[in-house]
Amino acid sequence: METYKGETLFIQHFKNEEARSLDYYKKKMIGYESAKKALAMSQDDIINEVKKSNLRGRGGAGFPTGTKWGFIPKQSAKPKYLVCNADESEPGTFKDRDIMRYTPHTLIEGMIIGGFAIGSNVGYIYIRGEYTREFTLLNEAIDEAYKAGYLGKNILGTQFSFDLTVHRGAGAYICGEETGLLNSLEGKRGEPRVKPPFPAQSGAFAGPTIVNNVETLASIPFIIQKGGEWFSKLSKIEKSGGTRLLGVSGHVKKPGLYELPAGGVTLRQLIYDYCGGILNDRKLKAVIPGGSSAPVLTADEIDVIYDIEPLQKIGTMMGSAAVMVVSEDYCMVKLIQRITKFYAHESCGQCTPCREGCKWMEDILHRIEHGHGREQDLALLLSIADNINGKTLCALGDAAAGPVSSFVKKFRGDFEAHIRGKKCPNA
Amino acid sequence: MPKCIIDGREVEFKPGQNLVEVAASVGIEIPVFCYHPGLTVVAQCRMCAIEIEKMPKLQTACSTPAAEGMVVKTKSDRVKQNQKSVMEFLLINHPLDCPICDKSGECDLQDNSYKYGDSYMRTTEERRTYMDLDMGPVIQKSMNRCIHCTRCIRFGQEIAGIHEMVAVQRGNNTEITTIDGRPLETDYAGNYSDICPTGSLTLKDFRFKKRVWYLKKTPTVCEGCSRGCNMEIQQDANTVYRCVPRTNMEINKYWLCDEGRFNYQYIHDAARVLNPAVSGGTAGLQMTEWSQAVVAARSSLDGKKPMVLVGSDLTQEEVQALQQFLNKHLSGTPIFHFGTPGVTSTQKDGAADPILKRKSKTANLNGLEKLGIKGFESVPSGVNAAIIFRGGRAVVPELKGVGTKVGVGVFNKPDAEDFHAILPGTSFAEKDGTIFNFEGREQKFKRAILPQGQSKNLPEILMLWANSGAVGGAA
Numbered sequence A: 001m002e003t004y005k006g007e008t009l010f011i012q013h014f015k016n017e018e019a020r021s022l023d024y025y026k027k028k029m030i031g032y033e034s035a036k037k038a039l040a041m042s043q044d045d046i047i048n049e050v051k052k053s054n055l056r057g058r059g060g061a062g063f064p065t066g067t068k069w070g071f072i073p074k075q076s077a078k079p080k081y082l083v084c085n086a087d088e089s090e091p092g093t094f095k096d097r098d099i100m101r102y103t104p105h106t107l108i109e110g111m112i113i114g115g116f117a118i119g120s121n122v123g124y125i126y127i128r129g130e131y132t133r134e135f136t137l138l139n140e141a142i143d144e145a146y147k148a149g150y151l152g153k154n155i156l157g158t159q160f161s162f163d164l165t166v167h168r169g170a171g172a173y174i175c176g177e178e179t180g181l182l183n184s185l186e187g188k189r190g191e192p193r194v195k196p197p198f199p200a201q202s203g204a205f206a207g208p209t210i211v212n213n214v215e216t217l218a219s220i221p222f223i224i225q226k227g228g229e230w231f232s233k234l235s236k237i238e239k240s241g242g243t244r245l246l247g248v249s250g251h252v253k254k255p256g257l258y259e260l261p262a263g264g265v266t267l268r269q270l271i272y273d274y275c276g277g278i279l280n281d282r283k284l285k286a287v288i289p290g291g292s293s294a295p296v297l298t299a300d301e302i303d304v305i306y307d308i309e310p311l312q313k314i315g316t317m318m319g320s321a322a323v324m325v326v327s328e329d330y331c332m333v334k335l336i337q338r339i340t341k342f343y344a345h346e347s348c349g350q351c352t353p354c355r356e357g358c359k360w361m362e363d364i365l366h367r368i369e370h371g372h373g374r375e376q377d378l379a380l381l382l383s384i385a386d387n388i389n390g391k392t393l394c395a396l397g398d399a400a401a402g403p404v405s406s407f408v409k410k411f412r413g414d415f416e417a418h419i420r421g422k423k424c425p426n427a
Numbered sequence B: 001m002p003k004c005i006i007d008g009r010e011v012e013f014k015p016g017q018n019l020v021e022v023a024a025s026v027g028i029e030i031p032v033f034c035y036h037p038g039l040t041v042v043a044q045c046r047m048c049a050i051e052i053e054k055m056p057k058l059q060t061a062c063s064t065p066a067a068e069g070m071v072v073k074t075k076s077d078r079v080k081q082n083q084k085s086v087m088e089f090l091l092i093n094h095p096l097d098c099p100i101c102d103k104s105g106e107c108d109l110q111d112n113s114y115k116y117g118d119s120y121m122r123t124t125e126e127r128r129t130y131m132d133l134d135m136g137p138v139i140q141k142s143m144n145r146c147i148h149c150t151r152c153i154r155f156g157q158e159i160a161g162i163h164e165m166v167a168v169q170r171g172n173n174t175e176i177t178t179i180d181g182r183p184l185e186t187d188y189a190g191n192y193s194d195i196c197p198t199g200s201l202t203l204k205d206f207r208f209k210k211r212v213w214y215l216k217k218t219p220t221v222c223e224g225c226s227r228g229c230n231m232e233i234q235q236d237a238n239t240v241y242r243c244v245p246r247t248n249m250e251i252n253k254y255w256l257c258d259e260g261r262f263n264y265q266y267i268h269d270a271a272r273v274l275n276p277a278v279s280g281g282t283a284g285l286q287m288t289e290w291s292q293a294v295v296a297a298r299s300s301l302d303g304k305k306p307m308v309l310v311g312s313d314l315t316q317e318e319v320q321a322l323q324q325f326l327n328k329h330l331s332g333t334p335i336f337h338f339g340t341p342g343v344t345s346t347q348k349d350g351a352a353d354p355i356l357k358r359k360s361k362t363a364n365l366n367g368l369e370k371l372g373i374k375g376f377e378s379v380p381s382g383v384n385a386a387i388i389f390r391g392g393r394a395v396v397p398e399l400k401g402v403g404t405k406v407g408v409g410v411f412n413k414p415d416a417e418d419f420h421a422i423l424p425g426t427s428f429a430e431k432d433g434t435i436f437n438f439e440g441r442e443q444k445f446k447r448a449i450l451p452q453g454q455s456k457n458l459p460e461i462l463m464l465w466a467n468s469g470a471v472g473g474a475a
Helices: A022-028 A033-039 A043-053 A065-070 A095-102 A104-118 A132-147 A178-185 A214-226 A228-234 A267-274 A308-313 A332-346 A352-369 A377-388 A396-410 A412-421 B019-025 B077-092 B108-116 B151-160 B190-195 B258-268 B290-300 B316-329 B365-370 B458-466
Strands: A081-086 A122-127 A163-168 A209-213 A243-250 A256-261 A284-288 A322-327 B003-006 B009-012 B049-052 B071-073 B139-141 B165-168 B175-178 B201-203 B216-221 B230-236 B239-245 B277-279 B285-287 B306-311 B335-338 B385-390 B404-409 B421-424 B433-436 B442-445
Touching: A022 A104, A022 A132, A033 A104, A033 A214, A043 A065, A043 A104, A043 A214, A043 A228, A065 A104, A065 A209, A081 A104, A081 A178, A081 A214, A095 A104, A095 A132, A095 A214, A095 A243, A104 A122, A104 A132, A104 A163, A104 A209, A104 A214, A122 A132, A122 A178, A132 A163, A178 A209, A209 A214, A214 A228, A243 A267, A256 A267, A267 A284, A267 A322, A332 A352, A332 A396, A332 A412, A352 A377, A352 A396, A352 A412, A352 B077, A377 A396, A377 A412, A377 B077, A396 A412, B003 B019, B009 B019, B049 B077, B077 B108, B139 B190, B151 B165, B151 B190, B190 B201, B190 B239, B190 B258, B216 B442, B230 B258, B239 B258, B277 B290, B290 B404, B290 B421, B290 B458, B306 B316, B316 B365, B316 B433, B316 B458, B335 B365, B365 B433, B404 B458, B421 B458
Parallel strands: A081 A122, A081 A209, A122 A163, A243 A322, B003 B071, B306 B335, B306 B385, B385 B404, B404 B421
Antiparallel strands: A243 A256, A284 A322, B003 B009, B049 B071, B139 B201, B165 B175, B216 B230, B230 B239, B277 B285, B277 B421, B433 B442
16 A cells, blocks of 8 residues: 655644644644745735645635635725635535644634735634534634734734634535625525625625635645745646645545645545555445545546546546545445435525425435336436536536436446336345 | 627617616516516526526526627527426426416416426426415415515515515425514515515415406506505406506605505495485485485585585595686685695605605695695684595594584595585596605506496586585585
8 A cells, every 4th residue: 555755734743633732833834934924925926926836726616726816806995804614515525624623723824824915804714513623623723823923913013913713604515605605604594696796806794705715725824835836846737736635435445534746646546556445355336536516437437637627627526635435336326316315405495406406306316216216217317417507506506416417327227227126236 | 888689689788787687678588587676686596597608608697787799699499498497497396276376377487387388397206395374464375386586585675674584494495484484574565475476475365356367457556645656456347456566666666565555445345435425313324316415415514614625635636626616616615635644734744664655645745735725734713514525545634613524535434424415436546637746746547447336536526516506605
């Protein structure tokens, strides 16, 4: 089994209960030196450094962070906000949790720098409700930072002030969608907003707002410390900088978090070399490469470089870098039924195709899995998925439709076996 | 003006106008459910998705402002496919109970289904059902028919100023309801039914009374207060079944208050005096013939010193005819207007709420002032009789020392027991006329139904009076 010997940012500190203290952060990590450095830089220089780093959003969309920050208007009548999306709820994803648990100060320092760069004095960390322990740990770290003068008024003796609040969600997946998050943050129903306007024009409390993922923001201090160019060269692929925290789950021998250079491995290498192969040495059946909303890959499709563009080229996505591995003895129909049930349950109910379509797909999949499927159901499923895909208010519809289409297209035989045999062959 | 191209036609637009409006301006319909011009845009129903050149995904027309040179297709295959699909999604859980639904015939869901949907369905799943709680006296809720457009929620928050309708639960289980299932509180609840694109929110008042396709519609002006909201009387066979708002951006926009909406009910009230009547002493009012009633009315004033009270719910035409009549036949008789207790002049009128309602509960206070008539404050000395002209709204003031009362117009039996004679007149629905609202805006309205019972229009009554021999009174 291989382990990565090169430079990593986070993972060496994970599982170390000492790592989260400010003391450790100052001795072993950046210790707010980057914030100090950034506060002496111009806002444009910081944004340019982030652009140079090729840091791309770690939440799922992979949007270049520096470019996003550049969208914030310099002048604004309303206060600007920096919001950290810590509503890590894409099934299979568990990387942000460890950042908040073991290296919370990287996130806080990243937010100070980000806040300064976009001209915001107020930051929010919107954390998923189930992360109770991380909520406490983050607040402890924030308290430490306030006491040490890294947060609050006139940070490090400069003119810059920045306040940071942790806001807990109430357990809705849709609040990970950035405008749903903002609504929830404002105390409204967690429903995505119509875009445009995008948050950079009108976000939290109608002020210009940047919403970034935890890992994205936690990477910022490293970029400021060692430079954008250094960060971009950590990766093994163009257009994508730094290392990536990959969460591997499912039927592998060694599931868990891996930190590897962006584009540093193929999916096959990740599964067989790093994760030790399939559990009980069974055969690989399928891989869901980027959280449960990513279209599925078959065992033949895993010789793909694991990064944003290569995965996009073969019709799937890297998403939140959550790799779910499925072995040959698991029922694909049952799996997609469970995934679809999740999206139907998490649909906010605002827009028609998602509200009605996700539940309909779930009902049909349930019927097939339980041996009551009909021949025409597969065409119907594809048609419904097509009627949802790209036609909803936010990306949740796509997240539900993509997997269904890909499962039906790539594992049609499994579905047909259920329908013709009138039961689940694996049951 | 900037131009865009819709379905190959060059269309001018005002900057900021959305594509639904721009297309409608040249008669191109883009179907909508959640979009309402008077409410914020939420782009939820996805029915209005259209194709815009250079944009890979379909875009919702309601949330897309037209732009110079934009090329829009509203009838492409992709657009039609989306419309079919949205209709299919919306009908998965709709009960399709049109035969027993009051909305049938004027239902957006039904209309759009015929125009844009498929005639067959692919769903075999059981439909979603909800329990309905009572929403108070105005609105009947049938949540099973709801398509979650949220117009009602937005109307409450944005127009009625009360956050009473909400969405609870999530996704497929989303329910549109009131907070904690409480009854509706707003005085504008009728609008919930107007804007509901399905039969989810219907009027209890109108429920099961008439299929809408039998209704004949007459544009009118509400007589409920001095704003003069534009509305439509809907009747069949001389019976008014309901009133609905008519859009007038200058006055009431799309809305109507419940008081105005249900004001029509007195027209068919069983207590309304619809036959000429004269006092029968202790026996109360007795029905009689017009000729006898006029004579009785006239002779009751013999040897008396009368005044004339004219309701500010009468039209300009009626009051002018009355003034001519008085000049000729009862000259010197003092004349006052009455309408709302405490609001004896336009000075005392004012907004009764931040939305539409005014303090003056009659529609033509301004008009009567224009005709030089003063508000009634108290009975002038020496006056011991009154001829009271009233439409359906004005509140007859207390008349101390007035022993003889003659009523001309719309009266209810319990209020008119001590009158010497009633000459039944017509309500706003039974006549044409002109009124001036509080801003001085002149508005005409049309007769919607024939005078009820034996009632007659005022000029006709005055004619009968004038022709009934010597005119009575002090003169």
